[in-house]
Amino acid sequence: MSDHLAVDVDVAVVGAGIIGVACALQLARQGLRVQVFDPDGIGQGASFGNAGHLATEQVFPIADFSILKRLPAMLLDPMGPLRLDWTYLPRATPWFLRLLLNLRAAPFARTVAGLRGLNEASLSAWRRTLQAIGRPELLREDGSLLAYEHEQSRPALQALQARMTAQGVPVDYWDAQAVRAALPTLSDGLRGGLFFPATGHFIDPYRVVAELAHAAQALGVVFHQRRVVDGHLLPGGVALRFDGGVLRARQVLLACGAHSAALTARLTGRRVPLDTERGYHLMLPREQGRLPFALTSFERRFIMTPMQDGLRLAGTVEFAGLNKPANMARAWQLQRLSEGLFRDELNLEGASPWMGMRPSLPDSLPVIDQVEQGRVLLAFGHQHLGLTQAAITAEYIAELVRGQALPELAAYRLGRFAG
Incomplete structure (x- = not known):
């Protein structure tokens, strides 16, 4: 890479969610000049309202071939745990076909190995990250429980345990x-x-992002609440056009979650099959102390996580694209799913619903890569594991910038997508 390009920063990060902020912090710790762009501000996307679960156990993709049998129900039940908006079906069909192809034995095994590789390293990476900023108390390592109610569920649960x-x-x-x-x-x-x-x-997932951002700012990282609308490669770097000007950087990191596809295509010429799993939560501020750790219902398919500000009910997957308005009835459905799980029903006073966009690729693996002679870094597509895998992703991105080859990232390379 040329050393003669006049640049404004070393690395421009597009996206101020948990992935982008964690990466910005790691890069700043290397002494690099870093600026971060996000039109919504720090941690205001999927990172704000995720379930808060450090899900290292989730080494299998959420979909299997039974999705074909469930497709009619997905189209007809607006409150089901896996929902496909029928008006979005034509656009979603190519993505679902690729997902089904990835459920064949060989690609499925690659997905499991890829998820396991990141998840096994995630807990220790988070310990290092939180210790480095002096906030280890943000993570509770108390475990989690997947519980079942019906005896007929036990064989499936035992089979899952064996797997x-x-x-x-x-x-x-x-x-x-x-x-x-x-x-x-x-x-x-x-x-x-x-x-x-x-x-x-x-x-508090949002507080995690905010604390990382605060630590990054202390190292000189500048955050802009602006949208990057275009970009092009320069001989020794990248030029980004945002709503307010142009920035030149030696490298750009695309970490804008479900919104990453357009800039990736613009800067690399590669179209990635990125879609969004829209997830919902219902926050119950009157429910501190109800649970000691995260509890997932095997039959009802949702999770409840104790947090500093109450109990968060989260889950469900909805495919409806980036632009469809949120269906907050799905968030309130989470309360109905909780009925009968406790001795005393949950207190709904002050409850607040939320929806966010999880960035998903059809092989259930993220893109973590460095392309275009090192000028373009990629960290997106972590689906519902963005919080879990953020710290280890940031460490890998920092190593790539240092010039490490990292053969262990082969499963997450951009080149796995043809065309």
């Missing part, structure tokens, strides 16, 4: 007595579950 054990995921089976001992607020209807000791939860 996870085969992948090296720490997991223990808890019977009903163990569940009641650890979570006495739950109803007697729960028959048991799988406990994952090597997981945890963040007490």
Whole structure:
């Protein structure tokens, strides 16, 4: 890369979610001049309202071939756990076809290996990151529980335990007595579950982003609440046009989540099959102390995470694109899903709904790469594991900038997408 280009910064980061901010911090720690652009501000996208679960146990993609049998229900049930807006079906069909192709044995095995590789490194990376900024208390390493209610679910849960054990995921089976001992607020209807000791939860996902951003600013990182609308490659760097001017950088990092496809195509000529899993949450501020750690319902398919400001109910996947207005009835449906799980029903006073866009690729793996002679860095497509994988992704991006080859990133390269 030419050293004669007059640049404004070393690295321009597009996206101020958890991925972009974590990367900006790591790059600034290397002494680089970094500026971050996001039209919504710091941590205001999917990073604001995610479930807060450090989901290291999730080494399998959320979809399997049963999605074909469930497609009619997906189209007809607006409140189902997996929802496809029928008006979006024509645009979503190519993405779903690629997803199904990736469920064949060989690509599925590559996906599992890729998810496992990132997830196994995620917890220790988060420890290093939070310790470095003096905020280790933001992460609680108390584990998490996947609980079931119906006896007919037990064989499927045991099969899942065997599959996870085969992948090296720490997991223990808890019977009903163990569940009641650890979570006495739950109803007697729960028959048991799988406990994952090597997981945890963040007490406030937005605060995590804000604290990382504060640490980055202390190292000189500048954040702009502006939209990058275009960009092109220069002989020794990149020029970015934003709503207010032009910035020249030696390198650009695209970490704008579900909005990353257009700039990736503009700067690399490569079209990535990026779509969005729209996720919802319902925050209950009157529910501090209800649970000691994150609880997922096996049958009802949603998660409840204890946080500093209450209990967050989250989950469901909706495919409806980037522009469709949020259907907040899906957020309120999470409360209905919670009914009967506790001895006393949840307090809804002050409850607030939310929707965010999870960036998803059809092989369930993110893009973590450096292309165009090092000028373009890529970190997006982490689907529902963005919070989990943010710290390790940031460390990998920093190593790429230092010139490390990192063969372990082969599964996440941009080149895996043809065309």
